[in-house]
Amino acid sequence: MKVWRPLVTQIFLATTLISCSNISTVNKKADEASVAKAEEQNLSKHRSWMKQAQDSVEDYHGNGHMVGSAQIDPSAYEGKTYYLYGAEHLKLENYYFDIPVVYNDAVKKWMNYFLTRGRGFFERYSARGGRYAPVLGKILEDHGLPRDLIFLAMAESGFQTGAKSWARAVGPWQFMPYTGKRFGLQIDWYVDERRDPIKATIAASKYLKRLYSDFGSWELAAAAYNAGEGKVGRAIRRYKTENFWNLRKGRYLKPETKNYVPKIMALAIIGKNLKTFGFDEINFHDPLDFEEISVAGGIDLVSFAKDLGIDFEDVQYLNPEILRWFTPPTKETYTLRIPAGLKETYAQCCSNVNYSAVAFQKYEVRGSRSTLNDVARKFKIKKSPYVLERLNDYKSNKRLKKGTVVVLPFRDGQSRKDEMYADLYEKPRKVVVRRKNYKKRIRVAKSKGKKIVNPSRWYTVKRGDSLWSVARKTQTNLDTLIVSNLTILNHRQIRAGDKLIIR
Numbered sequence: 001m002k003v004w005r006p007l008v009t010q011i012f013l014a015t016t017l018i019s020c021s022n023i024s025t026v027n028k029k030a031d032e033a034s035v036a037k038a039e040e041q042n043l044s045k046h047r048s049w050m051k052q053a054q055d056s057v058e059d060y061h062g063n064g065h066m067v068g069s070a071q072i073d074p075s076a077y078e079g080k081t082y083y084l085y086g087a088e089h090l091k092l093e094n095y096y097f098d099i100p101v102v103y104n105d106a107v108k109k110w111m112n113y114f115l116t117r118g119r120g121f122f123e124r125y126s127a128r129g130g131r132y133a134p135v136l137g138k139i140l141e142d143h144g145l146p147r148d149l150i151f152l153a154m155a156e157s158g159f160q161t162g163a164k165s166w167a168r169a170v171g172p173w174q175f176m177p178y179t180g181k182r183f184g185l186q187i188d189w190y191v192d193e194r195r196d197p198i199k200a201t202i203a204a205s206k207y208l209k210r211l212y213s214d215f216g217s218w219e220l221a222a223a224a225y226n227a228g229e230g231k232v233g234r235a236i237r238r239y240k241t242e243n244f245w246n247l248r249k250g251r252y253l254k255p256e257t258k259n260y261v262p263k264i265m266a267l268a269i270i271g272k273n274l275k276t277f278g279f280d281e282i283n284f285h286d287p288l289d290f291e292e293i294s295v296a297g298g299i300d301l302v303s304f305a306k307d308l309g310i311d312f313e314d315v316q317y318l319n320p321e322i323l324r325w326f327t328p329p330t331k332e333t334y335t336l337r338i339p340a341g342l343k344e345t346y347a348q349c350c351s352n353v354n355y356s357a358v359a360f361q362k363y364e365v366r367g368s369r370s371t372l373n374d375v376a377r378k379f380k381i382k383k384s385p386y387v388l389e390r391l392n393d394y395k396s397n398k399r400l401k402k403g404t405v406v407v408l409p410f411r412d413g414q415s416r417k418d419e420m421y422a423d424l425y426e427k428p429r430k431v432v433v434r435r436k437n438y439k440k441r442i443r444v445a446k447s448k449g450k451k452i453v454n455p456s457r458w459y460t461v462k463r464g465d466s467l468w469s470v471a472r473k474t475q476t477n478l479d480t481l482i483v484s485n486l487t488i489l490n491h492r493q494i495r496a497g498d499k500l501i502i503r
Helices: 025-060 105-115 119-142 147-157 177-182 197-215 218-227 229-239 255-271 301-308 312-318 343-349 372-378 385-392 419-425 430-448 467-474 478-483
Strands: 290-296 333-339 360-364 405-411 458-460 499-501
Touching: 105 119, 105 255, 119 147, 119 197, 119 255, 147 197, 147 218, 147 255, 177 197, 197 218, 197 229, 218 229, 218 255, 290 343, 301 312, 301 343, 312 333, 372 385, 385 405, 430 478, 458 467, 467 478
Parallel strands: none
Antiparallel strands: 290 333, 360 405, 458 499
16 A cells, blocks of 8 residues: 655635735735735645545554544544444444434445445445545544545545536536535636545535535435435425435435435445445555646646656546646646656656647638637537637637638647547436427427317326327327326326326
């Protein structure tokens, strides 16, 4: 196992620089000193996180705990603890947690899954946790949160920095774009800090602290993390209870949310009792081991990696938030992670080299009425028109003459279908597409269909029926069928047992 090194991790401070002629040089220097001091305080805090995580890693190996989770000695532990009642027959090594954990049928179901069909998943999650969980747990603890909340991240992503759900949630904590930005994560065409295990954990700590403050219960906070604060709040008002297990009995919360909390608890019980459940041979991944350097924005990381004597994939692995082949050109400087031990090599070989990205692909405009927006649409970057504007110094709606050469953000010689640009070509999950097409079909029917005002005949929907098959069976115009049954179809698709007006 590698030895942890003191590591430097910098959270970029969101600062607005205002230039005014009447600001004295003394005040400017004072402001700069204040910013530098705040940055150094953050760096010092992050060094402390990494060093303490380093010191704790070996304590976890051999004691039956998932790395990063709370190690609780009831006689000495000062935080709040919860004892797992009803599981004494399991003869566990650890019955204490710093989040409430119960042993009921819902939790047993998930435990059975991870001990049988999902055993391989649990082993992979745990092995990957050796890389990320120690520092994640330390960050949670330093934000005043239970360390055992690492099992929430385990449930969300299996500790994968590149994990992405069908709903566009990304990273180890599976932040949605809006929520990620709300808690300080930068998300644009160049970077997605939801993928950064450290920055994302800081954001998750803030979010979870807010949820616990709102609901006063870790079960409800976890449910709200999955379903959203509004959904859980409405469930509480509907069923007039703040007990998650009572809310779970109703139909309002989705099955995903109902299963989410028991899943976390099952992972925690197994994760803190690895030997009991036969997971004592997990080959934990080596912990993160890197150093940080300050580089310019917009540098070619492929050329940089080559000169430093490492693979470009090594840069991608240590900096998962960087989406492209160059650092964000929107920043003057960028804190880049490199493999531990190479900081001195960088100082000798590369610190004075200009790595500004210039190896861009080019495209020659063929039409006489094209705009930069048209080019962006052609190359799947229409959602981020500022990318082409920055590279070409044109406005998106400016007319381009035939033959105008447009600089593209792809690297010369690189396929535009490279995995790096997978986000530009990804297609929505089938169910999302079906829902979108369904809503479109309803809109068309509303504009064309003639509603049956005084119905005389109905059709009872059978299993396997669709609107199209019902229209064909009953010889009813599809648009008419739809607009005559909007009391159902405005809210959902048809189900077996529904009675549809057909005449």
